[in-house]
Amino acid sequence: xxxxxxxxxxxxxxxxxxxxxxxxxxxxxxxxxxxxxxxxxxxxxxxxxxxxxxxxxxxxxxxxxxxxxxxxxxxxxxxxxxxxxxxxxxxxxxxxxxxxxxxxxxxxxxxxxxxxxxxxxxxxxxxxxxxxxxxxxxxxxxxxxxxxxxxxxxxxxxxxxxxxxxxxxxxxxxxxxxxxxxxxxxxxxxxxxxxxxxxxxxxxxxxxxxxxxxxxxxxxxxxxxxxxxxxxxxxxxxxxxxxxxxxxxx
Amino acid sequence: xxxxxxxxxxxxxxxxxxxxxxxxxxxxxxxxxxxxxxxxxxxxxxxxxxxxxxxxxxxxxxxxxxxxxxxxxxxxxxxxxxxxxxxxxxxxxxxxxxxxxxxxxxxxxxxxxxxxxxxxxxxxxxxxxxxxxxxxxxxxxxxxxxxxxxxxxxxxxxxxxxxxxxxxxxxxxxxxxxxxxxxxxxxxxxxxxxxxxxxxxxxxxxxxxxxxxxxxxxxxxxxxxxxxxxxxxxxxxxxxxxxxxxxxxxxxxxxxxxxxxxxxxxxxxxxxxxxxxxxxxxxxxxxxxxxxxxxxxxxxxxxxxxxxxxxxxxxxxxxxxxxxxxx
Ligand SMILES: Nc1ncnc2c1ncn2[C@@H]1O[C@H](COP(=O)(O)OP(=O)(O)O)[C@@H](O)[C@H]1O
Ligand SMILES: [Mg+2]
Numbered sequence: 001x002x003x004x005x006x007x008x009x010x011x012x013x014x015x016x017x018x019x020x021x022x023x024x025x026x027x028x029x030x031x032x033x034x035x036x037x038x039x040x041x042x043x044x045x046x047x048x049x050x051x052x053x054x055x056x057x058x059x060x061x062x063x064x065x066x067x068x069x070x071x072x073x074x075x076x077x078x079x080x081x082x083x084x085x086x087x088x089x090x091x092x093x094x095x096x097x098x099x100x101x102x103x104x105x106x107x108x109x110x111x112x113x114x115x116x117x118x119x120x121x122x123x124x125x126x127x128x129x130x131x132x133x134x135x136x137x138x139x140x141x142x143x144x145x146x147x148x149x150x151x152x153x154x155x156x157x158x159x160x161x162x163x164x165x166x167x168x169x170x171x172x173x174x175x176x177x178x179x180x181x182x183x184x185x186x187x188x189x190x191x192x193x194x195x196x197x198x199x200x201x202x203x204x205x206x207x208x209x210x211x212x213x214x215x216x217x218x219x220x221x222x223x224x225x226x227x228x229x230x231x232x233x234x235x236x237x238x239x240x241x242x243x244x245x246x247x248x249x250x
Numbered sequence: 251x252x253x254x255x256x257x258x259x260x261x262x263x264x265x266x267x268x269x270x271x272x273x274x275x276x277x278x279x280x281x282x283x284x285x286x287x288x289x290x291x292x293x294x295x296x297x298x299x300x301x302x303x304x305x306x307x308x309x310x311x312x313x314x315x316x317x318x319x320x321x322x323x324x325x326x327x328x329x330x331x332x333x334x335x336x337x338x339x340x341x342x343x344x345x346x347x348x349x350x351x352x353x354x355x356x357x358x359x360x361x362x363x364x365x366x367x368x369x370x371x372x373x374x375x376x377x378x379x380x381x382x383x384x385x386x387x388x389x390x391x392x393x394x395x396x397x398x399x400x401x402x403x404x405x406x407x408x409x410x411x412x413x414x415x416x417x418x419x420x421x422x423x424x425x426x427x428x429x430x431x432x433x434x435x436x437x438x439x440x441x442x443x444x445x446x447x448x449x450x451x452x453x454x455x456x457x458x459x460x461x462x463x464x465x466x467x468x469x470x471x472x473x474x475x476x477x478x479x480x481x482x483x484x485x486x487x488x489x490x491x492x493x494x495x496x497x498x499x500x501x502x503x504x505x506x507x508x509x510x511x512x513x514x515x516x517x518x519x520x521x522x523x524x525x526x527x528x529x530x531x532x533x534x535x536x537x538x539x540x541x542x543x544x545x546x547x548x549x550x551x552x553x554x555x556x557x558x559x560x561x562x563x564x565x566x567x568x569x570x571x572x573x574x575x576x577x
Contacts, residue, residue, distance in 0.1 A: 049445065075447030083445075089438035100435045104447035107428045152446055 001060070002027050002187050003079075003156055008047050008057035010040075017043045019211040020057065025156070025187055032202030032219070033191045039208035041191045042084055045160050048189070049081045050074045062155070075104060078155035082162050084191075086141035088148075090134035094125055097133050097144055101151030116151055123147045123177060139170045146177065156187040163197050175200055199223065207231075268407045278403040283516045284410035285471055290496040290508030291417045292464035297494065298502030299421075299430065300457040301437030302352065303360050306367030307493050310340040310462040312485040314469025316374065319386035319479045324379070328396040329388050329474045336466040344462035345455065352454045364487070371485035385480025388473060398474045406475045413471065414509070417464055421505055424460075433457055434503070465493075491538055492519075498545050501552025510554045515541075 003025045010018040018040045025031050033041050046052040048059055050071040059067045066074050080101075089097050098116035099109070106112055120126045123143050128136070133144060142162050149157055163174045171194070178201055182188060192198050198205055199219040207215040207228050215225045222228055268277045289311060296302050314336035318329035347366050351359040374380045392399035400406065424430045435443040436450045444450050473479045483489070496515050501507025519534060526533060549556055 051441070051445070071441075071444045072447050072449050075445060081445050083442070087439050087442035087445075089435050089442065091438055092434060096431065096434075100431055100443065100448065101446045103428050103431060109426060109428065109431070112428075112431075148442075148446060 001025070002029075002062060003048070003189070004060040005044075005048060006058045006060070008044060008054045008059065010043050010047055010052060011055045017211050018047065018054075021206075021208075021213050022057075023189075023206060025189065027155070027187055028182075028185060029204065030182060030188045030190065030202045032198035032205040033189065033208060034193060034195060034198050034205060034222075035208030037193060040211040041193075041208050042160055044208070045081075045158060045189070045191055049079060049158060075152060075154075078153075079158070080149035080152045080154035080156070081158040082142065082145035082149055082160060084160040084164065086138065086145055088133040088136070088141050088144055090132070092133055093130050094133055094136070094144055095120065095129040098147050098151045101148040104152040116147075119147045119151045122150070122180070138165045139167075139174075142166070142174070143177070146181070150181065154186075156189070157181065158189040158191075160191045161193065162190065163192060163194060171197065195223070264411065268404055274403065277407060279517055279520055281403045281407040281410055281475065282520065283512050284407065284414050285468060285475070286492065286496055286516050287509040287512040288410060288414050288417055288471070289465055289468035289493045290500070290512055291414065291421060292461050292468060293493045294461075294497045294502060294504075294508045295421060295424070295464070296454070296457045296461040298497055298504070298507065299425070299437070300433040300454050301503075302356060302454055302458065303494070304363040304458070304461070304490075305360050305494060306347075306363030306365070306487075306490050307461075307465050308485055308487065308490040309343060309363075309367040309370045310465035311469035311472070311489060311493070312367075312370060312374070312479075313340045313343065314466035314471075315473035315479040315484040316380055316386070316469075317466075318470045318473045319388055320380060322388055323381075323386050328394070328398070330396065330398050330470065333467055333470050336470050337463040340462040340466035341459045344459045348455045348458045352458065353451050364490075367485065367487065367490060371481050371487075374485060375481045381480065383481060385478060385484075388477035390477075399477060403475075406471075410471060413467060417467075418505060418509075420460075420464075425505060429453060429456065437503070488534065488538075495538055495541055495545075497552075499541060499549075499552060501554035504552065504554050504558075507552050507554045511552070514553075 001024055005021065005023045007020045007022055008018055009016065009020050021044055023031060033044065035041050043052065047054045050066070050069055050073065054067060057067070058065055061074065061077055061079060064077065066077065089100065095113070095116055098119055099112045102112035102115040106115070117126065117129070120129055123146055125140070125143055125147060128140065133141070136144060146159065146162065159178070163171045166174060175197060178188065178190065190198065190201060202219060205217065205219050205222045206213050207222055209231045214231055215222050215228045268280050271277065271280070289307070293304065293307050297304055314333070317332040317336035317339060321327040321332040321335060322329050343366070347362050351362045375383050380386065389397045389399050398405070398409070432443065432448050432453045435448060436453060440450050469484065492515070496511035497508040498511070499514060500509065500511030522533065545552070
């Protein structure tokens with residue numbers, strides 16, 4: 001087991017945002033977390049990355065309890081992430097952004113630069129390597145965050161809505177990129193509220209609703225689950241079901 | 251290549267300056283520019299590169315200045331021999347301030363630095379061994395050359411230049427190594443930096459301690475040249491503000507920014523002091539306040555950045571459109 005969350009709960013004051021959620025991932029898995037806005041996906045995600053400490057429950061990374069560890073301690077142990085709202089280093093160049101990631105495994109700037117170029121090549125940002133990150137649009141920034149995370153040579157990559165705000169074409173390109181990364185043997189956790197993205201990528205899906213895990217299974221199983229259809233898909237489901245979508249997600 | 255030619259040319263000019271302008275006023279002015287450039291360059295490491303704005307850097311300046319005068323007064327050391335003492339005390343104080351506050355948002359740090367500097371000034375004003383309100387003096391007559399007590403400003407000029415080159419060399423090395431990259435990343439977005447494994451708290455603390463140690467050297471050099479230190483000159487808030495403004499005006503986070511700032515502000519202050527005499531001090535505060543507002547409003551990244559951007563704009567750069575298309 002590479003990553004395991006056991007009964008993770010997060011409360012803000014009286015508000016329980018994540019309620020006893022458990023997940024487990026083996027090496028090479030892609031786990032999808034879906035649910036409507038405000039369901040608690042990002043909060044749970046941040047408990048995995050160390051940006052938030054769970055109120056109760058445990059997070060185990062490679063057999064080690066990291067529940068109370070900081071984000072930087074988890075990064076050293078092979079966990080990398082992107083942010084829902086891009087958090088690039090705005091005044092630094094695209095290359096330098098990625099070098100910050102690469103510096104986790106080397107203190108030599110020349111090596112970090114080489115590693116950064118490799119990753120930029122993989123994600124298709126080599127041509128803008130010297131541009132200032134602040135000059136990129138949303139798709140570029142999201143790609144840059146993935147590149148930066150990959151440069152840390154992680155064992156597991158967590159992406160929080162890496163495709164939100166992208167056009168249909170850009171989403172397709174982003175899905176291709178995630179596939180490519182998965183083919184290198186990467187383990188992934190992807191949070192999306194776009195059902196289509198999860199269906200085309202994840203092997204296992206967990207559905208969030210008001211802080212609870214209301215369903216889990218393959219994308220096919222989950223999209224057929226009546227609880228999911230009513231709670232999550234709501235009005236859209238009715239429309240999609242009319243087009244035969246919910247019953248035939250592929 | 252072009253850049254290094256320019257740098258060598260400027261360095262040559264700086265080296266010959268006191269030989270071309272030989273009046274005591276101009277030589278002393280040159281020495282003061284270099285002295286404040288040392289302090290502002292040291293401030294730049296934590297304030298400019300790491301983006302943690304210290305408003306109480308005078309406490310380290312004071313450490314260096316008081317260490318030299320106190321060890322001369324009580325043990326007869328040549329003032330310059332106290333450099334390691336002042337540095338060690340400064341690094342220790344920086345750790346005491348930095349460990350609890352650098353983890354919090356930047357405002358807490360800034361406020362803590364002011365508070366500690368003012369506290370230090372109050373304490374020293376009441377400690378007899380440190381000269382209390384009157385202050386401490388250095389050697390009246392130089393005993394040996396190691397007392398570094400000269401009537402001409404010329405030897406100080408070259409001493410300060412040598413120290414400034416060491417500080418800038420160190421900054422340049424830092425800028426191009428992992429710590430320099432990390433500090434800029436922390437300044438831009440600490441949360442993102444931490445997600446990539448950057449131990450933000452630790453690196454900010456390193457920057458603060460290095461900065462404190464180097465600022466203390468500037469304090470020792472100041473006391474060596476003036477042969478006197480009191481709570482106002484050694485621990486007054488005006489000096490903290492002066493150091494900060496020089497770096498910000500020239501360009502915080504740029505290698506030569508503080509030097510540019512010092513080269514503009516020190517002559518301005520010396521000339522206004524000459525014209526206005528003792529009444530100048532109050533006005534200095536007003537002028538500094540105005541400069542802060544102008545920098546904040548119009549040139550948040552400083553004059554040197556403005557100049558470099560102008561020069562870069564003259565060269566063809568990748569167009570915005572190209573950037574957007576590929577990304
Ligand atoms: N720091 C916080 N304090 C209080 N409430 C929060 C905080 N962070 C998130 N929430 C609330 O928790 C709920 C879940 O948010 P989030 O995890 O961002 O959802 P999702 O990512 O699924 O859209 C929302 O109702 C949000 O308002
Ligand atoms: Mg979210």
